[in-house]
Amino acid sequence: MRLEVERLTLGYGRRTILAEASLEPLPGGAITALIGPNGAGKSTLLRGLAGLLPARGSVRLDGEEMAGQSLERRARSIAYMPQSLPQGVALTVMEALVGALKASPTAEGMPSARAAAERALALLERLGIAELALVGLDRLSGGQRQLAGLAQALVRRPRVLLLDEPTSALDLRHQLGVMRLVRELTLQHGLVTVLVVHDLALAARFADRVVMIGEGRVRAQGTPEETLTPAMLAEVYGVSARVERCSHGHLQVLADAPL
Template identity: 50%
Template sequence: MSGLNIHDLSVNYGKRPVLVSLDAGPLPRGQITALLGPNGSGKSTLLRTLAGLTKASNGSLSLDGEMLALSAVSARSHSVVYLPQALPAGVRLQVLESVLVAARATRDGAQQPRGKPHSSEIEHAHAVLQRLGIEALAARSLDELSGGQRQLVGIAQALIRDPQVLLLDEPLSALDLNHQFHVMQVLREVTRERGIVTVVVLHDINVAMRACDRAMLLHDGRIVHFGPPPQVVTAASLAQVFGVLARIEPCSRGHHQVLIDGLADRTGIANRMGAVSP
């Protein structure tokens, strides 16, 4: 089946299970899957495992029916691109250079010659910056950018690598409203144009509802719901997983909107945190 499939995947940190027997798929090509769940539910661990950076204790992954080697970054890095939650600070490259370096990282893996960037490569890098609305930053140094600007450059570096599987961990966390909307629009276009399997960790459930094709809701290292966002994000699932009282209502344009009225009762919260009632 076309897309990414997760089969019986488990991850432990030491002896502690963090992901337990995850089965999901297909995460289709040309679609964005939102990865949702509370802090510590295993979202970043899942993304890092899909990227081959964290070793799974069990299970397998396949892309278009072909098995992907677990924990084999080098074999996977050309098709799978991962943007971490925390981006490295103190990098002295110019923005444009950093995007060219990212493009080269992929090309070199494909045994292409090194040397000065060709004018077509520079043009391509400018086009990616332009598409993300950050062309004006091209000559700036990375270490003098704001957190949000650096995050946009990180997204540009990921897109120029032309992935088949694109894994983005909280890529909107430092962005203003306009850029959040714009980035999701670009991700939707690029995902469809190139038939990418895109997985994005999001905290804003409304962004997931509006801009994603599927949602996967994690709770304590297990997938509790996977499917079209309106089926996954319900008042019941938000109460169960996040301990909030929520309403889902259409906005004037017909999009589903989540409104939070408050916290669920204390017992619900204690259960979520794994506390034992006296």
């Protein structure tokens, strides 16, 4: 499985946010991290891949053009997690997960009510929030809502997983837990996983490929070692930075000063 993006242009109204974005083919079983300064176009690219914005260019999944597909058809293959869940939703966490399964049946078809509940509960257990199954979404903390949103995206077992800052509201322990689970499921099910992340240490540690976006254009793409360089960090982020490995071998970005 692979996702191909060629000359994708996205925006809001007449304002172009991302111009002529072409990505190297994104393979199944790998995580691609979108990084870059605030307002660079990362979330816009993710929404474009999800089919939520008018677009020019090409997005193909296993050679099939996604442009023109209805949201319902696209949702059978692609799961998208926004930065924040809608407020005021009068559902429990379990009801939200079962509802996500019913709203977007996969190629496996619609699971029975019992099977849907069992799948949802098993996923909540893996995320460490099984105790929240019967709690209303409107009663969750920011971090709990983020975990519930991730569960909604994962429960459908999509082919493509799009996550917009999935760890931004989480403490360090849950950040690592979520990223390890995303990596495990990506490998286990051969998912094409694309996520927006601001923490460059998480991108370097868990992503197979990194796409650096700046000022509405793709500025670099490749492995973390190829993209997270002092020269690119200076050019795109405007900071003087060092890139070193810690005692465990993980790549670390140490920002010294703004330029």
